[in-house]
Amino acid sequence: MSAERDRLLIGVTACVRDLDRRDFHVLSSFYVDAVAHAMEAVPLVIPALGPAVDWTTMLDRLDGLLFTGSPSNIEPHHYAGPPARDGVMKDARRDATTLPLIRETIRAGVPMLAICRGLQELNVAYGGSLHQHVEEVPGRTDHRSRDSDPMEVRYALRHEIAFTPGGQLAAIAGTDHARVNSLHGQGIDRLGTGLEVEATAPDGTIEAVRVADAQAFALAVQWHPEWKATEIPLSRAIFAAFGDACRQHAERRNDRPAQAGGYGRNRIVA
Numbered sequence: 001m002s003a004e005r006d007r008l009l010i011g012v013t014a015c016v017r018d019l020d021r022r023d024f025h026v027l028s029s030f031y032v033d034a035v036a037h038a039m040e041a042v043p044l045v046i047p048a049l050g051p052a053v054d055w056t057t058m059l060d061r062l063d064g065l066l067f068t069g070s071p072s073n074i075e076p077h078h079y080a081g082p083p084a085r086d087g088v089m090k091d092a093r094r095d096a097t098t099l100p101l102i103r104e105t106i107r108a109g110v111p112m113l114a115i116c117r118g119l120q121e122l123n124v125a126y127g128g129s130l131h132q133h134v135e136e137v138p139g140r141t142d143h144r145s146r147d148s149d150p151m152e153v154r155y156a157l158r159h160e161i162a163f164t165p166g167g168q169l170a171a172i173a174g175t176d177h178a179r180v181n182s183l184h185g186q187g188i189d190r191l192g193t194g195l196e197v198e199a200t201a202p203d204g205t206i207e208a209v210r211v212a213d214a215q216a217f218a219l220a221v222q223w224h225p226e227w228k229a230t231e232i233p234l235s236r237a238i239f240a241a242f243g244d245a246c247r248q249h250a251e252r253r254n255d256r257p258a259q260a261g262g263y264g265r266n267r268i269v270a
């Protein structure tokens with residue numbers, strides 16, 4: 001088998017945007033670049049088709065899933081929150097795809113990494129709720145970036161985070177604190193059942209969580225490691241740890257006999 005065929009296949013979630021009077025399934029190139037370069041894996045864009053996607057077939061073939069960030073917000077009815085203010089960007093079809101897909105991914109034991117909106121989706125998928133405007137919560141700072149700023153400014157490392165002592169992220173990072181970028185207006189309010197906090201900002205905002213009883217890697221961060229993923233040491237470490245977990249999952253699955261419709265299907269080899 002060629003080295004190219006050995007590469008990991010990583011699903012990356014897409015948003016739906018109305019562009020030129022049609023819907024496009026889109027995502028920032030930073031995520032696919034991070035998968036291609038920091039993980040040396042093959043990114044496969046997962047369209048936001050909601051229940052039309054056959055999760056079992058998809059999860060049988062993927063080595064891992066990256067739940068991406070997005071300018072849009074989760075519709076508050078998913079966490080019994082008050083209606084969003086006028087003008088807030090939403091994406092019902094992404095919600096209808098990622099919320100069940102996260103639960104299914106973890107149930108299937110497929111490794112996952114979630115970033116920004118992805119972290120918020122994981123929290124909501126596990127029964128948690130969100131602050132819709134973190135900057136208005138007493139004691140909190142403004143975690144948003146300015147859309148008009150150049151990317152180097154928007155993605156600049158902006159604030160400290162402290163890793164939970166003894167946590168998975170502290171082990172991945174090899175330190176107890178780091179500086180991260182910040183491009184979000186929403187954040188975790190009530191923590192989802194079964195999630196554990198892995199990092200916090202000085203104002204108390206939850207910056208990273210993990211699914212406590214997941215069979216495989218299931219980590220989510222509120223910042224953006226996909227930015228300069230091959231250059232920033234913490235980002236490199238996160239994608240390396242995710243890649244290791246995906247490789248182990250691929251190896252375990254390839255050892256299992258083929259099943260018709262289960263999560264143990266062998267990959268087709270030449």
Ligand SMILES: N[C@@H](CCC(=O)NCCCC(=O)O)C(=O)O
Binds near residue numbers: 028069073118184
């Ligand atoms: N809209 C939510 C989530 C923030 C988020 O994921 N930002 C990423 C923007 C850039 C990108 O598409 O990658 C919030 O504001 O909290």
